[in-house]
Amino acid sequence: MLHTITIDHVKEALDQFNRGQKYLYNTITTTIKENQTNEHWLAQLLNELRDNVDLFENMNDQFLDFLQLQINWAKQTKVVLDTFGTFQITLISSNTKHAQRYLGFLFTLFAIPENSTNPPLVHDFAHETLQQLVLIVPLSLTLLCPTAEQHFPFMTKDVNIQVIYIRNLLRSLSYLSMQRSRYLEIIASKLIRIDVHASRKDILHAEKVNIEDELVFSLEQLHTNDNNEMKHDQADKLDCLMYVLFEYITTVAVQNGIVNYLEAKSLFRDLLNVFNKILLPTHDSSHVQYLLFHICSFHTDFSDEFMNNCWRTFTSPSVSMTFRQSAVCYLCSLIARAKYISTRSVLTITQLMVDWLHSYVSTTETNSSNPNRHLPFYAICQAILYIFIYRHHEIARLPDGIETVSQWRLSRIIASELNPLKYCLAAITLRFAQLARNYQIVFCYSIIETNNRYSLPELFATNSYSNDNSAMIPSDILYSYFPFDPYVLKRSSIFIRPIYNDYREENDDITTTKESEDTNGQDLDDGDDMLTSMMMSTTPGSFDPIEQMSSLSTSFKNIRNPPSILPFGRSPGFRNI
Numbered sequence: 001m002l003h004t005i006t007i008d009h010v011k012e013a014l015d016q017f018n019r020g021q022k023y024l025y026n027t028i029t030t031t032i033k034e035n036q037t038n039e040h041w042l043a044q045l046l047n048e049l050r051d052n053v054d055l056f057e058n059m060n061d062q063f064l065d066f067l068q069l070q071i072n073w074a075k076q077t078k079v080v081l082d083t084f085g086t087f088q089i090t091l092i093s094s095n096t097k098h099a100q101r102y103l104g105f106l107f108t109l110f111a112i113p114e115n116s117t118n119p120p121l122v123h124d125f126a127h128e129t130l131q132q133l134v135l136i137v138p139l140s141l142t143l144l145c146p147t148a149e150q151h152f153p154f155m156t157k158d159v160n161i162q163v164i165y166i167r168n169l170l171r172s173l174s175y176l177s178m179q180r181s182r183y184l185e186i187i188a189s190k191l192i193r194i195d196v197h198a199s200r201k202d203i204l205h206a207e208k209v210n211i212e213d214e215l216v217f218s219l220e221q222l223h224t225n226d227n228n229e230m231k232h233d234q235a236d237k238l239d240c241l242m243y244v245l246f247e248y249i250t251t252v253a254v255q256n257g258i259v260n261y262l263e264a265k266s267l268f269r270d271l272l273n274v275f276n277k278i279l280l281p282t283h284d285s286s287h288v289q290y291l292l293f294h295i296c297s298f299h300t301d302f303s304d305e306f307m308n309n310c311w312r313t314f315t316s317p318s319v320s321m322t323f324r325q326s327a328v329c330y331l332c333s334l335i336a337r338a339k340y341i342s343t344r345s346v347l348t349i350t351q352l353m354v355d356w357l358h359s360y361v362s363t364t365e366t367n368s369s370n371p372n373r374h375l376p377f378y379a380i381c382q383a384i385l386y387i388f389i390y391r392h393h394e395i396a397r398l399p400d401g402i403e404t405v406s407q408w409r410l411s412r413i414i415a416s417e418l419n420p421l422k423y424c425l426a427a428i429t430l431r432f433a434q435l436a437r438n439y440q441i442v443f444c445y446s447i448i449e450t451n452n453r454y455s456l457p458e459l460f461a462t463n464s465y466s467n468d469n470s471a472m473i474p475s476d477i478l479y480s481y482f483p484f485d486p487y488v489l490k491r492s493s494i495f496i497r498p499i500y501n502d503y504r505e506e507n508d509d510i511t512t513t514k515e516s517e518d519t520n521g522q523d524l525d526d527g528d529d530m531l532t533s534m535m536m537s538t539t540p541g542s543f544d545p546i547e548q549m550s551s552l553s554t555s556f557k558n559i560r561n562p563p564s565i566l567p568f569g570r571s572p573g574f575r576n577i
Contacts, residue, residue, distance in 0.1 A: 057095060
């Protein structure tokens with residue numbers, strides 16, 4: 001083994017290596033690895049390499065890979081790190097082909113976990129060198145995003161590695177602001193992969209099982225547990241990552257306790273771009289979309305623009321049917337759940353939906369035998385019912401709130417031949433029917449009972465590999481997705497809880513009056529308790545549809561040829577002649 005290594009030794013070793021003789025090269029690399037903790041020795045070697053960068057003009061890339069990958073840079077001193085950075089910058093200045101390799105090395109350093117007591121100097125070194133690199137080689141900016149995505153830790157990696165990598169990516173935006181939109185896309189796409197593996201149902205089930213297990217723990221064991229730790233592995237990882245992103249959004253948007261409108265607006269535009277590209281096309285994500293929910297709370301302009309974006313997507317004829325339905329789901333879920341959206345704004349956007357429905361009813365030829373042709377219509381109908389269920393308290397407090405809702409002429413829409421109540425979720429339909437009767441807006445029970453008599457729904461599984469009845473939904477029910485259903489991650493929920501509108505149980509607040517001519521009213525009232533519990537999460541699959549359907553009606557009539565037009569006109573109780 002060599003005790004000292006000069007540049008002549010390195011030249012000779014590389015020359016022999018290129019001729020196929022590896023003994024001296026292996027000896028040198030072994031010596032470097034064994035002496036990597038010797039600060040003076042390693043710094044002197046790197047200085048000699050810096051003065052002879054012509055060695056790596058056309059070959060010898062394997063030695064550069066060795067220096068980057070085989071030395072533990074996390075344990076090096078600032079002197080060694082600065083010397084190595086100077087060597088690499090000099091090398092790239094002489095030949096820019098080495099820029100991509102060095103970029104990959106820097107992003108690898110981003111994933112080195114921090115020590116709780118002494119953060120590694122290597123992160124500061126990586127950011128300082130990256131700043132120098134983009135100044136020396138401006139074209140390296142085009143390599144940043146592909147390299148960042150390539151070195152992003154896989155979803156199964158330890159949560160600390162993923163947290164520190166995302167923190168470093170966000171930190172680099174302080175000097176790479178032009179890359180923010182693309183960086184956020186990369187981060188969101190990675191978080192979505194974790195999110196879809198941690199559904200609300202699975203998370204709540206894991207928490208429930210954990211609570212049952214804790215009943216046998218001693219008090220000492222309970223005190224040692226982290227109350228904020230999620231028992232679902234992927235959910236716990238997602239919780240930590242969402243906390244980092246919420247923290248970043250708050251830091252950028254709020255300065256000295258005051259919202260910086262310009263900075264917040266720029267960040268909102270980037271997140272809106274992420275929404276259109278990644279979140280909107282993704283079905284059944286549970287939590288990542290709350291990044292938009294959070295930033296919209298900083299200014300009414302943001303929530304208005306987000307709602308307008310969803311509405312434009314829905315009304316655009318060039319957008320696919322699936323994306324249009326998804327946009328409506330985001331729109332109605334935000335209006336229902338966001339406390340920061342004023343009641344007047346709720347009425348304004350809902351009025352826009354109602355006008356669209358009336359126009360659709362007036363201009364569309366009905367075809368009850370093929371409801372798939374009218375999916376946007378049914379999606380908007382369900383959105384209006386859903387919004388009213390969650391915001392009727394605020395609407396009723398306005399002097400003209402209920403009067404405004406009465407002017408929507410919902411009876412014309414509900415009693416139309418398109419029959420929207422037949423295809424909306426039963427939990428939403430029944431709850432709205434109860435509220436509409438109490439507020440004297442529209443009477444729905446006769447239509448619901450008629451639908452029950454003239455149809456015998458078939459059930460199909462949302463997951464062909466599942467034997468669980470909760471995965472079954474009626475085939476003629478509009479499959480819906482409410483993206484802002486309750487946020488169940490513990491740590492990051494502190495950013496959402498103050499601005500989130502939970503569903504309020506109202507069995508004690510609302511007194512239902514029994515109609516003398518409603519022969520099946522008792523059966524419907526018996527379902528109110530079931531309905532209240534279901535409304536905590538109205539997404540299909542969160543309740544038992546077998547029990548639900550049995551509570552909707554006492555019987556279904558199986559007829560061979562159900563009528564294509566229901567036996568009532570524009571108003572319930574009036575038959576077609």
